[in-house]
Amino acid sequence: METVSENACFGGVQGVYRHSAQSTGCDMTFGLFMPPQAKRGPVPLLWYLSGLTCTHENAMTKANAQAHAAQHGLAVVFPDTSPRGEGVADDAAYDLGQGAGFYVNATEAPWAPHFRMWDYISEDLTRVLMANFALDEARQGITGHSMGGHGALTLAMHLPERFASVSAFSPIANPTASDWGRKQFGAYLGSDETLWARHDSTLLMREKGFKGEVLVDQGNSDQFLDLLRPEALSEAMAARRQPGVFRMQPGYDHSYFFVSTFMGDHIAFHAEAMSGE
Amino acid sequence: METVSENACFGGVQGVYRHSAQSTGCDMTFGLFMPPQAKRGPVPLLWYLSGLTCTHENAMTKANAQAHAAQHGLAVVFPDTSPRGEGVADDAAYDLGQGAGFYVNATEAPWAPHFRMWDYISEDLTRVLMANFALDEARQGITGHSMGGHGALTLAMHLPERFASVSAFSPIANPTASDWGRKQFGAYLGSDETLWARHDSTLLMREKGFKGEVLVDQGNSDQFLDLLRPEALSEAMAARRQPGVFRMQPGYDHSYFFVSTFMGDHIAFHAEAMSGE
Numbered sequence A, B: 001m002e003t004v005s006e007n008a009c010f011g012g013v014q015g016v017y018r019h020s021a022q023s024t025g026c027d028m029t030f031g032l033f034m035p036p037q038a039k040r041g042p043v044p045l046l047w048y049l050s051g052l053t054c055t056h057e058n059a060m061t062k063a064n065a066q067a068h069a070a071q072h073g074l075a076v077v078f079p080d081t082s083p084r085g086e087g088v089a090d091d092a093a094y095d096l097g098q099g100a101g102f103y104v105n106a107t108e109a110p111w112a113p114h115f116r117m118w119d120y121i122s123e124d125l126t127r128v129l130m131a132n133f134a135l136d137e138a139r140q141g142i143t144g145h146s147m148g149g150h151g152a153l154t155l156a157m158h159l160p161e162r163f164a165s166v167s168a169f170s171p172i173a174n175p176t177a178s179d180w181g182r183k184q185f186g187a188y189l190g191s192d193e194t195l196w197a198r199h200d201s202t203l204l205m206r207e208k209g210f211k212g213e214v215l216v217d218q219g220n221s222d223q224f225l226d227l228l229r230p231e232a233l234s235e236a237m238a239a240r241r242q243p244g245v246f247r248m249q250p251g252y253d254h255s256y257f258f259v260s261t262f263m264g265d266h267i268a269f270h271a272e273a274m275s276g277e
Helices: A035-040 A057-062 A065-072 A117-132 A146-156 A179-189 A201-205 A230-239 A256-275 B037-041 B057-062 B065-072 B119-132 B147-158 B181-187 B201-207 B230-240 B256-277
Strands: A002-009 A013-020 A025-036 A044-049 A074-078 A135-144 A165-169 A214-219 A243-248 B001-007 B012-021 B026-034 B041-051 B077-081 B135-144 B166-168 B212-221 B244-249
Touching: A002 A035, A002 B230, A002 B256, A013 A057, A013 A117, A025 A057, A025 A065, A025 A117, A035 B001, A044 A117, A044 A146, A057 A074, A057 A256, A057 B057, A065 A256, A065 B256, A074 A117, A117 A135, A117 A146, A135 A146, A135 A179, A135 A256, A146 A165, A146 A201, A165 A256, A201 A230, A214 A230, A214 A256, A230 A243, A243 A256, A256 B001, A256 B065, B012 B057, B012 B065, B012 B119, B012 B201, B026 B057, B026 B065, B026 B119, B041 B119, B041 B147, B041 B256, B057 B077, B057 B256, B065 B077, B077 B119, B077 B212, B119 B135, B135 B147, B135 B256, B147 B166, B147 B201, B166 B256, B201 B230, B201 B256, B212 B256, B230 B244
Parallel strands: A044 A074, A044 A135, A135 A165, A165 A214, A214 A243, B041 B077, B041 B135, B135 B166, B166 B212, B212 B244
Antiparallel strands: A002 A013, A013 A025, A025 A074, B001 B012, B012 B026, B026 B077
16 A cells, blocks of 8 residues: 555544555555544544545545544545546546446446446455554444445445444435436446346335434435435335434535535534444 | 526535626636525625635635634635636746736736736725625635735735734745745836835734734645745744734645644634624
């Protein structure tokens, strides 16, 4: 693992690091905020998964996470959203290929060799983080925005032993029924739609739900409401009697101005859930 | 004035607007955060002047200002750092021309026709803001980062009737003795160095100081300490017995991770100064 940069921030350190990942077969870059409390021992870790077109950097600079993470003593990791590099397949569209990994393991050409973001997050990056930083592996939470909200919810429901808490900002909530999902699952996973279901938060919520509370924020002025389908997830949460809160926030859109506004609530939510284990 | 965008943010509105400015002879873009309290009547206004290479956008998305502005009921304006456009002079260097206006009125060719950022901030933009938004003209404060800290300090010391409070993050503190200053003042103002003095915070502090308290934050791991010359300003503040605080923050560098860390302190400082009028 190589250190790209480290900046003092809210008494802790905002770092950027690069490592070679087996899953994606390329170098991967991530941001990690370590709070001041980490100087005294391992701290809980919150994963923040980003949305379409983002790198590790967007949320790290725009999401207002570090102030609250320092207050609550959480580390926050900001992974990239796809494999990248010259040998990695790509597409001219913003919503397929590099910057649009969708947190799945691709099985189809030309994506299969590198687009294994599910394994990257749940295996490679987890291993790198635990080996190199003062993090408490037993206390992890996960959140994300848009495509990253989809990733957070699906990873948490499949790996409940790993994540004590899950939340999402305007997640792609029902990708098997949306153009943000059908296109990508078709490309990455092939035409058998039964294989898509394990990557759809609404379907997973109907099937298994999450062991702890779930927090979802959605702006009602979001320009992508038709693609996100929050109503499907909200219905599934209520039908399952899933403990948690689905908040429809009046006037907010899909931007980081929305994410940053409610980041404090999400970090407090995760801090409480992780301390309560 | 034209609305470029408006996003809900911390219960208020983060807007971006464009207008034609007489001083700079071109269209200018600025960001403005209006807090939720503005729905009930005019609110105080904090100016945030940005540094070299920045547009209106950098601090608006990275400085962590809106959370604290909403808490204290302040508006925050994020002006651009220079005139821009095809007919506007420029230079290949990052620290001269577009993105590097230095908050002066240029008198020399080729800069004089457009590079009048002093007048733009103190006249044109002030007029546009007061005419179009629920702002209390009698309660204004000013801050900024690096070149913008220089702008904030020099504007406040020259216009004490305008600004109730001033602060700065790692300001270019003594530009007449620095390569961040001598090069630009020579280009914009000509070779008569006596004309440069009114744009040097350290010299102004020696000559007149500021009527209220002054807050300055500087990181001691700043990669530009030699160019910023904080020791000159600190000495001048102490020699003048200027009420205020100069804080040397251990471990912090010149980045927005530094600015965002201490933004809450600065906004609280301005809110208190403006409410105490």
